[in-house]
Amino acid sequence: MIPGMGAVATTLIAGVEAIRRGMAKPIGSISQMGTIRLGKRTDNNSPLIKDFVDIAPLEDLVFTGWDIFGGNLYDAAKTAQVLDRDTLEEIRPFLESIEPMPAVFDQHYVKRLTAKHQKVGKNKCDLANQIRNDIAEFKTKTDRQVMIWCGSTEIYLEQTEVHQTLEAFEKGLVNDDPGISPSMLYAWAALKEGIPFANGAPNLTVDIPALKELSRKMNAPICGKDFKTGQTFIKTVLAPAFKTRMLGVAGWYSTNILGNRDGEVLDDPESFKTKEVSKLGVLEHIFQPELHPDLYKDLYHKVRINYYPPRGDNKEGWDNIDIFGWLGYPMQLKVDFLCRDSILAAPLALDLVLFMDLAARSSELKGLGIQEWLSFYFKDPDSAPGVYPEHDLFIQSMKLKNTLRHIMGQDLITHLGLDYYGE
Numbered sequence: 001m002i003p004g005m006g007a008v009a010t011t012l013i014a015g016v017e018a019i020r021r022g023m024a025k026p027i028g029s030i031s032q033m034g035t036i037r038l039g040k041r042t043d044n045n046s047p048l049i050k051d052f053v054d055i056a057p058l059e060d061l062v063f064t065g066w067d068i069f070g071g072n073l074y075d076a077a078k079t080a081q082v083l084d085r086d087t088l089e090e091i092r093p094f095l096e097s098i099e100p101m102p103a104v105f106d107q108h109y110v111k112r113l114t115a116k117h118q119k120v121g122k123n124k125c126d127l128a129n130q131i132r133n134d135i136a137e138f139k140t141k142t143d144r145q146v147m148i149w150c151g152s153t154e155i156y157l158e159q160t161e162v163h164q165t166l167e168a169f170e171k172g173l174v175n176d177d178p179g180i181s182p183s184m185l186y187a188w189a190a191l192k193e194g195i196p197f198a199n200g201a202p203n204l205t206v207d208i209p210a211l212k213e214l215s216r217k218m219n220a221p222i223c224g225k226d227f228k229t230g231q232t233f234i235k236t237v238l239a240p241a242f243k244t245r246m247l248g249v250a251g252w253y254s255t256n257i258l259g260n261r262d263g264e265v266l267d268d269p270e271s272f273k274t275k276e277v278s279k280l281g282v283l284e285h286i287f288q289p290e291l292h293p294d295l296y297k298d299l300y301h302k303v304r305i306n307y308y309p310p311r312g313d314n315k316e317g318w319d320n321i322d323i324f325g326w327l328g329y330p331m332q333l334k335v336d337f338l339c340r341d342s343i344l345a346a347p348l349a350l351d352l353v354l355f356m357d358l359a360a361r362s363s364e365l366k367g368l369g370i371q372e373w374l375s376f377y378f379k380d381p382d383s384a385p386g387v388y389p390e391h392d393l394f395i396q397s398m399k400l401k402n403t404l405r406h407i408m409g410q411d412l413i414t415h416l417g418l419d420y421y422g423e
């Protein structure tokens, strides 16, 4: 169930259908193409993850969702201009068969969009209950459900009183508290229905005590926010490399040009602020300047996103990194990533849906609330209070795979390996 059926959602859904028909491979998806080593290196036992854990097969996936634009997903995919015409034509009837339901939307939270296809209700509680009705209807047609927010980035919100407890939050729904955004209404509705909720955007959404409480209470998993697709993906590979070699970083300037609807929404300073906070957080946690002041205390980190229509979904992200080495001698690294936003995001969304559904069926994972083992997918991973989030991509990957080994009763892989050299 997808609130926000734009570029990412249509690329995910059309992609799954194309893969089901044998037209393409699920490249970029760990759940579909990744393997997992079991036992010792000498055992030569590395099954596919999808054969090792009981995740739903692609054939069984059914899609629905909500959007503020009417029409069907063939039209939405054409508007998004990510996939080529031939691919879309071949699966046109399938895409035409999916029509987003009217959305819960409020322009206060996404300034650059105007809704054409929207629910009306007497207050936020009424609107959230309408979403619950939609979910209940979908439950009659499917065995299990997962919700993943692929909607636009909302304006930056700070936590207030209304976010602190479930009781305060539910009162706020009735009182139309401005701290409650549409994405929170979808999340509340999903969790109330016992459905896991993942967030592809940097919105505050479930990152509040009230919805974390609801998640644990309902055994409905939640996880971090904002898909880690392009620039931040590369950042969380390079930064740990510098740190592990004890190389200093004086400055990291990141800029992007992007011409899709997401870029247009992020052109609004209030939505950009939400994205900026999410993108800026990673270096602080990786470099730990309090432990390594000589290397990172004065790091200047800047992130810009510029809306530039000619590029559409094909984003270009530049990084200029000023590093320093032995005796403080400066060096530079430049990265120019000509990427495709939704092509990078779709496999992450697929994996999250499948792994969140797995978590909801795992007796060990479902009552935990936050699924920290899925940090791998997020720019802004969530973690327990007092525990700093893990941003290093390879530690995240190890955590994900060890969690899968753990729930399947396999030995964890620590990479110690001394036993290869014993008697």
Ligand SMILES: NC(=O)c1ccc[n+]([C@@H]2O[C@H](COP(=O)([O-])OP(=O)(O)OC[C@H]3O[C@@H](n4cnc5c(N)ncnc54)[C@H](O)[C@@H]3O)[C@@H](O)[C@H]2O)c1
Pocket: 003, 004, 005, 006, 007, 008, 009, 066, 067, 068, 069, 080, 103, 104, 105, 106, 110, 113, 149, 150, 151, 152, 153, 154, 182, 183, 200, 201, 202, 226, 227, 228, 229, 230, 260, 261, 262, 265, 340, 341, 342, 344, 345
């Ligand atoms: N593509 C990436 O690489 C990437 C990476 C990280 C995060 N994201 C985030 O994922 C989200 C989706 O990206 P996209 O490129 O598909 O954007 P998009 O603009 O193509 O799609 C977003 C859709 O959400 C809809 N929408 C907005 N508010 C809604 C509401 N309240 N209810 C229902 N629908 C609503 C919009 O009408 C639009 O169709 C954005 O928030 C983006 O920042 C994308």
